[in-house]
Amino acid sequence: MSVSALAPHQLRLTIDPATLGFASTAELHDLPLPWIGQERAQAAAQFGLGLQQPDYHLFVLGEVGSGRASLLRQAMQAAAAERAVPPDLCYLHNFDQPERPRALRLPAGQGRQLRQGMADMAKNLQADIPKRLSSPDFRAEAGRIEKTWQAHESEAFAVLDTFAEARQFRLSREAGHMVFTLNGPKGQPLTEAEARALPRERRAEIDLAEQALRTEIARFLETTRPLERARDDALAALRRNAIKPLVEHALQGIRQGLRKQIKDAVKLTQWLDQVERSVLEHIDLFEPGDADQNTDAEDDRKDALDDLLARCHVNLAVDNAGRSGAPVVVEDNPTVRSLFGSIEHGSDADTMQADHASIHAGSLLKAHGGFILLHLHDVAAEEGLWQRLRRFLRCGRLQIEEGGGGGGAAHGISLGLPVALQPEPVDVDVKIVLIGSVDEYYALQEADPDAARRFRVKVDFVEHFVATPATQQATAIFVARSCQKRGLPHFSASAVALLLEQTHREADDQRRQSALFAHTEALVIESAALCRARGGALVEPPDVLAAQQARRLRHNYPEQQLHESIAEGERLITLHGSVAGQINAMTQIDLGDYRFGFPVRITARTFAGQEGLLNIEREVDMSGPIHDKGVLILHSYLTALFSHVAPLALNASIVFEQEYSGVEGDSASCAELYALLSSLSGLPLRQGIAVTGALNQHGEVLPVGGINEKIEGWFQACVAAGLDGTQGVLIPARNQRHLMLDRSVLDAVERGLFHVYTMGHVSEGIALLTGEASGMSPAELLQAQADELAGGAATVEDTVMQRAEVTLRGYRRACQVAGGARRGRAVRGR
Numbered sequence: 001m002s003v004s005a006l007a008p009h010q011l012r013l014t015i016d017p018a019t020l021g022f023a024s025t026a027e028l029h030d031l032p033l034p035w036i037g038q039e040r041a042q043a044a045a046q047f048g049l050g051l052q053q054p055d056y057h058l059f060v061l062g063e064v065g066s067g068r069a070s071l072l073r074q075a076m077q078a079a080a081a082e083r084a085v086p087p088d089l090c091y092l093h094n095f096d097q098p099e100r101p102r103a104l105r106l107p108a109g110q111g112r113q114l115r116q117g118m119a120d121m122a123k124n125l126q127a128d129i130p131k132r133l134s135s136p137d138f139r140a141e142a143g144r145i146e147k148t149w150q151a152h153e154s155e156a157f158a159v160l161d162t163f164a165e166a167r168q169f170r171l172s173r174e175a176g177h178m179v180f181t182l183n184g185p186k187g188q189p190l191t192e193a194e195a196r197a198l199p200r201e202r203r204a205e206i207d208l209a210e211q212a213l214r215t216e217i218a219r220f221l222e223t224t225r226p227l228e229r230a231r232d233d234a235l236a237a238l239r240r241n242a243i244k245p246l247v248e249h250a251l252q253g254i255r256q257g258l259r260k261q262i263k264d265a266v267k268l269t270q271w272l273d274q275v276e277r278s279v280l281e282h283i284d285l286f287e288p289g290d291a292d293q294n295t296d297a298e299d300d301r302k303d304a305l306d307d308l309l310a311r312c313h314v315n316l317a318v319d320n321a322g323r324s325g326a327p328v329v330v331e332d333n334p335t336v337r338s339l340f341g342s343i344e345h346g347s348d349a350d351t352m353q354a355d356h357a358s359i360h361a362g363s364l365l366k367a368h369g370g371f372i373l374l375h376l377h378d379v380a381a382e383e384g385l386w387q388r389l390r391r392f393l394r395c396g397r398l399q400i401e402e403g404g405g406g407g408g409a410a411h412g413i414s415l416g417l418p419v420a421l422q423p424e425p426v427d428v429d430v431k432i433v434l435i436g437s438v439d440e441y442y443a444l445q446e447a448d449p450d451a452a453r454r455f456r457v458k459v460d461f462v463e464h465f466v467a468t469p470a471t472q473q474a475t476a477i478f479v480a481r482s483c484q485k486r487g488l489p490h491f492s493a494s495a496v497a498l499l500l501e502q503t504h505r506e507a508d509d510q511r512r513q514s515a516l517f518a519h520t521e522a523l524v525i526e527s528a529a530l531c532r533a534r535g536g537a538l539v540e541p542p543d544v545l546a547a548q549q550a551r552r553l554r555h556n557y558p559e560q561q562l563h564e565s566i567a568e569g570e571r572l573i574t575l576h577g578s579v580a581g582q583i584n585a586m587t588q589i590d591l592g593d594y595r596f597g598f599p600v601r602i603t604a605r606t607f608a609g610q611e612g613l614l615n616i617e618r619e620v621d622m623s624g625p626i627h628d629k630g631v632l633i634l635h636s637y638l639t640a641l642f643s644h645v646a647p648l649a650l651n652a653s654i655v656f657e658q659e660y661s662g663v664e665g666d667s668a669s670c671a672e673l674y675a676l677l678s679s680l681s682g683l684p685l686r687q688g689i690a691v692t693g694a695l696n697q698h699g700e701v702l703p704v705g706g707i708n709e710k711i712e713g714w715f716q717a718c719v720a721a722g723l724d725g726t727q728g729v730l731i732p733a734r735n736q737r738h739l740m741l742d743r744s745v746l747d748a749v750e751r752g753l754f755h756v757y758t759m760g761h762v763s764e765g766i767a768l769l770t771g772e773a774s775g776m777s778p779a780e781l782l783q784a785q786a787d788e789l790a791g792g793a794a795t796v797e798d799t800v801m802q803r804a805e806v807t808l809r810g811y812r813r814a815c816q817v818a819g820g821a822r823r824g825r826a827v828r829g830r
Contacts, residue, residue: 003730003757003768008750011741013510015500017493020472024538025480026490033481035071036474037465037515045072048457049079049371049431054396055454057432061441062461065518069330069373072433072459076328076371083326086369087262089318090114091356091423093311095274101315101356102271103424104264109321114268115314117254118275121247122309125279128246129286138242142235149231153224160220167209178217182206239283247276275312282308310357317341317361318368326370331363334378336385339363340392341400343421354421359400364392367430376436376444386451392428393454399425464507464514471513472500475520482521488528491539498544499523505740508708523547555594559713562598567720572657573599575721578684581605583769585656585671586692586714586729588706595706597713599690601657602668604675606650608811634669636697637762638676641776641801642808650811652676667704669694670730674766681803683770688727689757690714691765693735699762699776703734708741715745715754723748728755730765766800775799 022028035042041062048058062068088111090104106114132138164171169180181189198206251272258268285305289298320327331339341362345354363372379385392398402420434455436444445452465471476496483490491499499520506514514520526547531539565571573584582603589596654672670693678685692710694702704710711729718727736758748754759765763776774780780801 003759003764004733005728006736006739006749006756006758008746010736011739011746011749011756012743013501013504013740015472015497017497019469020476020493020496022476022493024490024492025476025483025496028477028480029484029490031477031480033477034474035067036478036517037471037513038067038071038461041068041071041459041461042075044457044459045075046079048459049075049433050082051457055393056457057393057434057455058457058459059441059444059455060433060435060459060461061438062435063437063463063516065516066461066463067515067517068435068459068461069375072373072435073328073330076373076433080326080328080370081324083370085320085323086326086429088112088316088320089361089365089368089426091315091317091359092271093313093356095271095278095311098355099421101359101421101423102267103426104267104271105262105426106258106264106268107262108323110258110262111314111316112319112321113257114254115316117257118312118314121250121254122312124250125246126286126305126309129243129283130288132242132246133239133283133287138238141238145231145234145238149227152227156220156223156227160216163216164213167213169209169213171213180210180213240280243283244276244280247279251276278308278311310355313357315357315359317359318366327367328370329363329367329372331372331374332378334363334374334385335382336388337362339385340388340398341365343400343402343423354402356421356423358421359423362400364398364428364430365426368428369430371431371433373433373435376434376440379434390448390451393432393451396427396429397425398428399423462515464509464512467500467504467511467513475500475503475513475517478517478520479524482524483528486525486528488525489531489537489539491524491527492541494541495527495539495544498541501740502544502548505708508705508738508740510737510740523551526551555591556596558589558591559594559596559598563716563720566599566717573601573717574687575718575727576688576724578686580682580684581675581679582687583671583675583678583685584687584690584714585668586690586710587668588709588713590706595709597706597708597710599714599717600668602654602671602675603657604652604654604672604679606652606676606679606807606811608651608814633695633697634673634676637695637699638673641699642805650808652679667692667694667706667710670701670762670765673762674769677766677800677804678770680807681770681800682807683772683800683803685769686726686771688718688724689730689755689769690728691730691769693730693732693759693762693765695762699778701732701734701759701762701765703732703738707731707735707738711739711756712742712745715748718754719748723753725753727753728757730757730759730768733758733760770800772803773799775801 041060045058045060048056058072060068060072085108087105087107088109090106090111092102092104094100094102161171164180169182171178171180173179183189255269255272262268282304285301285308289301339362341364342360343354344358344360379389400423432455441458479491479496479499482488500513502523503513503520504510506516506519523544527539527543530546530550531543534543536543562571566573574582575584582601584599585602587598587600589598654675656668671691673695674685674691677683690710692704692707694704696702711731714729739756741756745754745756749756757765757768759768761777763774763780766776767774776799780799
């Protein structure tokens with residue numbers, strides 16, 4: 001076979017706007033938008049999101065820009081709409097163990113109702129309790145109890161006072177203490193000096209009388225203390241009986257307002273009972289002090305009342321009121337605190353204060369009953385977060401910890417906390433959707449199998465898909481939706497056709513479209529901006545072409561510099577004539593945000609020797625493993641090709657001229673082979689034709705990547721030097737379907753100024769480049785072997801193969817002569 005020259009229509013897929021079925025995208029924005037080309041991923045996502053079983057979390061694989069996050073968010077919202085609304089989550093003060101706040105689940109909306117009910121109760125009790133305690137009925141009853149006590153106390157005191165007077169003592173009460181003084185003969189109080197002046201016998205009598213009085217006072221106190229306790233108990237019971245209906249009524253309203261059939265009904269009932277007991281035990285805190293009361297004491301009372309009411313406060317950590325389905329949480333900034341919750345501390349002097357009201361729910365608690373979307377790269381970037389998430393996946397229970405789940409002084413544990421809060425753990429039912437790359441997915445499978453098995457649903461987004469009329473229609477709907485969402489002018493059918501062709505260009509395939517619709521959306525935005533700048537109402541093809549050119553100009557400065565280096569003679573590239581042992585190859589340079597092709601000269605030199613093929617780039621560690629593999633395959637093919645000239649006596653070197661940044665890939669294998677064959681045969685190679693293609697051990701040409709950029713890079717170099725009709729490229733025939741060349745290349749081909757040739761076997765290419773028969777095709781080699789076995793002459797004369805063979809036989813003879821001479825010198829030396 002011989003090389004084939006491709007016609008212009010074979011170099012690019014062109015889409016006829018008339019086949020799209022619409023005049024502009026304005027007709028399409030109301031149509032449903034499918035998962036374009038991602039049917040496999042859509043089915044997996046729907047399966048995983050609908051399966052309510054543990055360990056069936058989703059791992060989403062795909063490249064950035066494939067729509068993986070937005071499409072999964074859309075699928076999560078659709079699945080969430082079919083699920084029941086999850087309950088609210090409240091944290092309550094634990095009256096038995098304050099450092100262990102209690103968690104309470106309530107039906108959606110009832111958490112807000114409970115919180116408001118408790119807040120109203122606290123407000124009402126602060127107003128109603130003082131009113132009830134100051135009511136006439138209460139005061140009358142309290143006065144009756146007080147009078148009864150006072151009567152008994154006065155009666156006992158009168159007996160004590162009589163006892164004191166009989167012993168010449170005056171008894172009085174000052175600030176709650178019994179005070180007695182000695183009276184003189186006339187009933188006046190004696191001073192200390194007067195008392196000391198009394199005779200010794202009298203002082204002894206007074207001492208005995210004082211001792212008796214003290215004994216009687218003790219007996220009086222023993223008699224009145226039970227009376228005082230009875231009074232206090234009676235007053236407390238009176239207060240309790242007066243206030244209890246108020247508290248019961250308030251709590252009864254709260255109980256009746258909440259549905260009974262809840263999982264934590266018993267826990268809620270117990271807590272409300274504890275609230276009631278706590279309020280009734282501290283009724284005195286609701287009574288404001290007298291106007292002349294000590295200010296500090298009144299402040300202490302108010303602080304104690306605030307603390308009491310704070311314990312009755314409901315911390316609504318997760319509020320699902322108003323939802324119509326399950327929650328969908330997208331956590332774009334995952335940290336231990338944002339994901340697992342935190343406990344915020346307030347400072348009081350030198351002590352950090354925290355209670356149940358300081359607890360804040362994280363995204364996992366907020367997503368209970370629904371879905372949460374995370375990016376693996378973000379989770380892995382936060383120290384300790386993946387380990388914490390892994391433990392959660394294993395047990396399904398979550399406990400909010402001090403410092404947001406971290407540890408050490410960095411999280412406040414050593415900042416003077418009296419007792420670390422330990423909120424009650426809660427079960428969390430959440431479906432995690434974890435987004436990552438293909439490499440991250442398999443790295444997780446290898447590094448952490450236990451965690452990886454929790455993500456049993458693999459949602460694999462493809463990079464490209466087979467183009468059909470349906471995918472073209474769906475892409476047009478995507479463009480329409482993008483215009484509507486962003487308020488952009490709509491696109492004409494011919495402009496959409498260019499967008500579709502660009503998706504084929506990004507996929508490097510005439511049959512497939514790229515699935516990276518973020519690139520398409522960016523081109524839509526930029527084209528619409530240029531349309532508005534010219535005052536247009538509809539985006540047309542010139543707007544799309546101008547946007548593509550503008551984007552190219554924003555990114556192609558490195559490419560321009562390299563091409564200028566050719567035009568200025570800094571880089572040696574020959575584009576005309578023929579040279580032996582020298583060929584132009586095509587490389588691709590990928591800058592991440594921009595790819596372009598660029599020519600590179602390959603030269604080969606051959607000599608008589610025994611070292612074989614030398615790859616200079618490999619010798620200086622400037623080539624990658626794929627390129628080294630390609631050179632070894634080339635060496636294997638070359639050895640097999642000339643196996644009848646055995647052993648080969650060859651030294652050969654290959655080098656990429658003026659290449660200083662390293663070489664990787666095997667797409668230059670064919671060019672390297674042609675340079676070697678040219679050097680061996682002495683036949684010059686056409687310098688106007690650049691070559692790309694890999695080969696296997698049988699000489700079959702394999703497809704390469706970046707074919708469009710490589711061809712266009714060589715074309716630009718030819719245009720700069722002047723097209724003369726002899727220039728072109730030689731590419732693998734298997735790359736024909738990947739061609740989506742710029743229209744400038746098509747125009748040059750149509751005018752006969754540039755050519756695109758394809759080859760299926762390396763023998764076809766060498767014939768084109770030298771103008772001589774190759775003698776290397778499988779059929780020719782079989783015939784040559786048959787003739788040699790028959791003892792006849794070769795049927796193919798003056799071929800590249802034959803010329804190279806003559807050179808190799810000469811190398812072998814030279815090596816044999818040199819070997820004999822060395823042996824002779826060795827003999828004479830002995």
